[in-house]
Amino acid sequence: MSAGSGSGESLVAQLLRWVDSGARAHAPYSHHPVFAALRLVGITGELLPPVFGCNIENASYVGCCAERTALANAMTVAGADARLLEVAVLTPAPSGAPCGTCRQAIHERSSDVTVAFRWDGSWVRCPGGCGTAGLRQQAGGTMGR
Numbered sequence: 001m002s003a004g005s006g007s008g009e010s011l012v013a014q015l016l017r018w019v020d021s022g023a024r025a026h027a028p029y030s031h032h033p034v035f036a037a038l039r040l041v042g043i044t045g046e047l048l049p050p051v052f053g054c055n056i057e058n059a060s061y062v063g064c065c066a067e068r069t070a071l072a073n074a075m076t077v078a079g080a081d082a083r084l085l086e087v088a089v090l091t092p093a094p095s096g097a098p099c100g101t102c103r104q105a106i107h108e109r110s111s112d113v114t115v116a117f118r119w120d121g122s123w124v125r126c127p128g129g130c131g132t133a134g135l136r137q138q139a140g141g142t143m144g145r
Contacts, residue, residue, distance in 0.1 A: 025054035036066035067102035
């Protein structure tokens, strides 16, 4: 799923607009819908429209997180050679950093990506990906322990 690039609109704003327009997650067990947006650059250097994803749960509790769903959508839409620039993650909770599996998947696509997520109700931008050291630094040393 993708939408227009929103000319100058931040990725967080585009994600919020996508969610407000009726985006749905499948979270019948946790009741915790999560949404993600990715900003990518194509192989010829053009900025691509954002790609979105949501979490998909199932009874085995081995579902798919929003970040990895968005990554799968990006691979389908833009191809494996597109470069990942930015990730934005939205959860209903006041705090919601990507899980370890998603941090690894993001890192493997780009080690210099910026990840935006909410922590204590405010948006946090974590440049250089979502490694544990970067998360702790951005959250004042209280995260990832």
